[in-house]
Amino acid sequence: MAQTTIYSAKKIITMNPNRPEVSHVAVRDGRILGAGDLDELVSWGDYTLDERFADKVIMPGLIEGHAHSMEGALWSFTYVGWFDRMDPDGKVWSGLKSIDAVVDRLSEIEKTMDDPDAPLLGWGLDPIYMDNVRMTRADLDRVSSTRPVGIQHASGHILNVNTKALELAGLMKTGQNNPGIPLGADGLPTGELKGPDVMMPVGKHVGMDRAFLAADEEGLRNYGRLCVRAGVTTSSDLGQQLNEDLVKMFERVTGDKKYPVCLVAFRINFGMSPQELVDYTASLKDRSTDRLELGKIKIVADGSIQGFSARLQWPGYYNGAPNGLWYIAPDQLAEIYERALAAGVQVHTHTNGDEATQLTIETLEAALRKHPDFDHRFTLQHCQLANEAQFRKMGRLGMCVNLFANHHFYWGNEHFALTVGPERAERMNSCRTALDQGVPMTIHSDAPVTPLGPLFTAGSAATRVTATGRTLGNSQKLSVSEALYAITMGAAITMKMDDMIGSIEVGKRADFAILEGDPTDAEPEDLKDIGVWGTVQGGRIFEAAKI
Amino acid sequence: MKLPVTVIGGYLGAGKTTLINHLLRNANGRRLAVLVNEFGELSIDEDLIEAEEDGLMSISGGCVCCAYGSDMIGVLEDIRDADPPFDNILLEASGVALPASIMVTVGLVQGLRGDATVVLADTEQIRKNARHKFLSDTILNQLAQADIILMTKPDLVDDATRDAVREWLTEQAPKTRIIEAPQNGIAPEAVIGAVPFAAQLTQAPTQTHVSFASTVLEPSGAIDAEALANRLAQDPSITRAKGFVQTPKGMALIHIVGHRAEVEEAMPPQRVGVVCIGLRNEFDADAVQRLV
Numbered sequence: 157m158a159q160t161t162i163y164s165a166k167k168i169i170t171m172n173p174n175r176p177e178v179s180h181v182a183v184r185d186g187r188i189l190g191a192g193d194l195d196e197l198v199s200w201g202d203y204t205l206d207e208r209f210a211d212k213v214i215m216p217g218l219i220e221g222h223a224h225s226m227e228g229a230l231w232s233f234t235y236v237g238w239f240d241r242m243d244p245d246g247k248v249w250s251g252l253k254s255i256d257a258v259v260d261r262l263s264e265i266e267k268t269m270d271d272p273d274a275p276l277l278g279w280g281l282d283p284i285y286m287d288n289v290r291m292t293r294a295d296l297d298r299v300s301s302t303r304p305v306g307i308q309h310a311s312g313h314i315l316n317v318n319t320k321a322l323e324l325a326g327l328m329k330t331g332q333n334n335p336g337i338p339l340g341a342d343g344l345p346t347g348e349l350k351g352p353d354v355m356m357p358v359g360k361h362v363g364m365d366r367a368f369l370a371a372d373e374e375g376l377r378n379y380g381r382l383c384v385r386a387g388v389t390t391s392s393d394l395g396q397q398l399n400e401d402l403v404k405m406f407e408r409v410t411g412d413k414k415y416p417v418c419l420v421a422f423r424i425n426f427g428m429s430p431q432e433l434v435d436y437t438a439s440l441k442d443r444s445t446d447r448l449e450l451g452k453i454k455i456v457a458d459g460s461i462q463g464f465s466a467r468l469q470w471p472g473y474y475n476g477a478p479n480g481l482w483y484i485a486p487d488q489l490a491e492i493y494e495r496a497l498a499a500g501v502q503v504h505t506h507t508n509g510d511e512a513t514q515l516t517i518e519t520l521e522a523a524l525r526k527h528p529d530f531d532h533r534f535t536l537q538h539c540q541l542a543n544e545a546q547f548r549k550m551g552r553l554g555m556c557v558n559l560f561a562n563h564h565f566y567w568g569n570e571h572f573a574l575t576v577g578p579e580r581a582e583r584m585n586s587c588r589t590a591l592d593q594g595v596p597m598t599i600h601s602d603a604p605v606t607p608l609g610p611l612f613t614a615g616s617a618a619t620r621v622t623a624t625g626r627t628l629g630n631s632q633k634l635s636v637s638e639a640l641y642a643i644t645m646g647a648a649i650t651m652k653m654d655d656m657i658g659s660i661e662v663g664k665r666a667d668f669a670i671l672e673g674d675p676t677d678a679e680p681e682d683l684k685d686i687g688v689w690g691t692v693q694g695g696r697i698f699e700a701a702k703i
Numbered sequence: 704m705k706l707p708v709t710v711i712g713g714y715l716g717a718g719k720t721t722l723i724n725h726l727l728r729n730a731n732g733r734r735l736a737v738l739v740n741e742f743g744e745l746s747i748d749e750d751l752i753e754a755e756e757d758g759l760m761s762i763s764g765g766c767v768c769c770a771y772g773s774d775m776i777g778v779l780e781d782i783r784d785a786d787p788p789f790d791n792i793l794l795e796a797s798g799v800a801l802p803a804s805i806m807v808t809v810g811l812v813q814g815l816r817g818d819a820t821v822v823l824a825d826t827e828q829i830r831k832n833a834r835h836k837f838l839s840d841t842i843l844n845q846l847a848q849a850d851i852i853l854m855t856k857p858d859l860v861d862d863a864t865r866d867a868v869r870e871w872l873t874e875q876a877p878k879t880r881i882i883e884a885p886q887n888g889i890a891p892e893a894v895i896g897a898v899p900f901a902a903q904l905t906q907a908p909t910q911t912h913v914s915f916a917s918t919v920l921e922p923s924g925a926i927d928a929e930a931l932a933n934r935l936a937q938d939p940s941i942t943r944a945k946g947f948v949q950t951p952k953g954m955a956l957i958h959i960v961g962h963r964a965e966v967e968e969a970m971p972p973q974r975v976g977v978v979c980i981g982l983r984n985e986f987d988a989d990a991v992q993r994l995v
Contacts, residue, residue: 326813334807353804356776357811366777397772427741427772467837479840485798486837487715515837 171659186695217389217667219647222600229375237280244378277363293347306362387669422454430491458512466509474577497527551594561599561617568622582629598646614639618680705816713823718855819960822849850961918988932964946977
């Protein structure tokens with residue numbers, strides 16, 4: 157007979173409304189046999205009492221509903237951001253507060269490199285916290301004049317490179333007329349490259365090549381380690397090409413008995429016709445395992461708000477920038493929705509601007525008339541600018557939402573001053589409105605855009621403060637318990653996995669976040685500081701300090 | 704010489720598939736590489752396909768077709784480095800892409816030259832699409848960014864409507880050459896450019912398309928290539944022109960697409976000659992000859 161382990165804890169927060177807090181949880185075959193007090197659980201038969209978590213608080217394993225495993229791969233490059241950030245080894249890289257500090261860190265790495273021609277790439281620079289100082293190629297020439305050096309900004313929309321990289325790209329010449337390539341007083345490029353159209357061709361010379369863009373095995377393993385440190389037991393990988401080679405790689409990595417997290421890998425809509433996309437994704441469903449969930453589609457409808465490429469409804473951008481870009485044609489969106497509804501394939505759609513959100517709502521409503529589905533749970537990802545009417549409609553159509561709570565903290569001031577202005581900045585990521593309108597909701601980090609950390613994300617949704625302490629949208633704050641529900645059950649519901657994960661109750665997967673403190677007892681602003689000891693995933697124990 | 708890239712844009716249903724099949728069928732010895740946003744949307748006529756392997760479709764006459772998905776630059780570089788080399792890349796933009804953005808990227812890939820932006824407008828649908836609740840600005844931007852607008856399926860509307868559409872298109876893109884393009888009725892040279900006079904062809908440049916006329920300029924002695932290029936670009940009857948001329952500093956290659964002119968240095972020896980193409984009912988070969 158299978159073995160039963162009963163864990164005691166200082167407190168177990170279950171997310172099961174019938175018994176929200178218990179003292180013990182019994183695990184058998186990687187599943188939860190029961191949650192209650194010891195007297196109730198011993199009746200299941202022989203057991204081992206494990207008291208290693210006796211002074212810890214146990215929550216359902218945290219679920220990240222919108223992240224990219226690339227967060228794991230990025231740590232092959234040098235972090236130069238403003239905020240402290242932890243790498244997969246648990247090392248905290250201190251935030252850098254000046255251009256000189258950035259140059260110093262890259263210079264140190266440069267000294268350790270053997271190949272004199274190899275590119276050096278940094279990531280995470282955010283000049284908005286440095287009074288918008290503009291980095292130039294002269295700054296990066298101090299790192300090296302002989303090897304190409306580049307830094308990708310935290311927003312993802314700007315790349316800075318040194319003179320060598322510009323030479324390799326054939327751009328060290330005067331007479332260029334491109335708004336994405338600012339020129340210095342000497343008529344030569346300053347080294348700043350704005351927007352994907354100019355970043356991509358130059359980026360390959362500083363290491364942003366095919367290999368950088370594709371998922372790799374080590375990156376996927378590192379991502380698993382980051383998940384343990386954040387208390388995450390299930391994470392979406394929201395948007396992969398998932399060709400046969402990649403699916404095999406995912407199967408290999410997650411098939412390792414020591415892989416600590418369940419990845420929900422979505423097939424992105426690029427590169428396939430709607431019919432191929434739906435048929436192919438549907439065919440992947442059967443290859444799902446305990447640690448790899450397949451068979452879902454991610455569509456990108458528009459760009460980003462801080463990149464001014466999101467599609468906004470009237471009156472558009474606060475600073476007068478022209479409206480953003482469509483990344484999918486409405487007719488193709490309609491065809492994917494119709495085919496996916498017919499095939500029973502779930503679709504998550506990236507919308508940032510409220511016009512993109514409106515398009516998806518209208519398109520889905522029309523598709524549902526042709527293919528009624530009473531539990532499709534098509535989910536809008538980011539959906540940052542949605543208004544109350546849109547949430548009301550989403551609720552009535554059976555849609556779910558995953559709001560970008562972290563965005564307030566990192567870019568709220570930019571949204572207030574520049575992109576959408578004060579009124580809409582307060583409305584952004586309206587968690588309260590979503591709940592009030594009956595839209596199942598979760599919140600996310602979009603790692604690597606912001607760091608993976610659901611407790612931080614929950615805190616952001618509960619406080620709605622920006623990095624400088626401004627509160628944006630008092631009336632949209634979540635309570636702590638609502639925020640904790642969002643990062644567990646909320647996320648499980650949006651991915652149609654709530655039968656398996658999201659709460660600690662009989663029958664579900666034994667997925668726990670093991671915490672050093674009690675989040676239900678914490679002030680909203682303290683949620684982010686609660687220590688994570690590690691996780692239990694499918695009954696397997698992973699200690700962050702040893703991962 | 705840099706490898707020219709022609710971006711073919713326009714909303715879904717404008718006729719990009721038909722045009723690309725037509726160009727492949729009439730490649731006349733040119734090796735074309737067709738890059739499509741995704742397979743499935745664009746179906747190459749089956750009789751043109753010789754083989755299909757690893758996402759690369761081999762097409763009769765040495766042409767290929769492949770999907771670029773999210774790795775446009777990587778695929779462009781693969782085509783650029785191919786041996787034997789290709790003569791022209793046709794890049795099919797997605798239905799909502801802004802061709803100018805693609806041209807920016809193409810212009811920054813070494814060894815490539817953004818040659819022309821050809822935007823297709825479905826004669827019957829274009830004005831309706833331009834009023835679309837979600838698409839209006841995208842459609843109008845596509846038209847404004849075109850060097851050449853092809854009015855496709857003109858035979859589906861009556862003459863009055865066709866004239867009205869042409870007038871409307873002219874308002875949207877005043878300097879752009881606008882060409883009616885009945886199915887299989889468009890000269891490949893108008894879209895992808897003439898082959899320089901001296902280049903090797905299995906067949907001579909076609910004159911079979913009744914709606915187009917052409918002439919070859921052969922300026923003698925060294926001339927100011929930039930000045931000639933600008934004069935050609937300003938002549939609204941010339942859709943495209945391409946060829947070599949002698950300058951005081953050596954050979955130069957002139958490209959004219961619509962109202963846009965470009966001159967690049969060329970390696971001698973090359974035979975002097977600039978092929979100019981225009982719509983038959985507008986094109987005056989003698990007048991064009993006088994521009995030399």
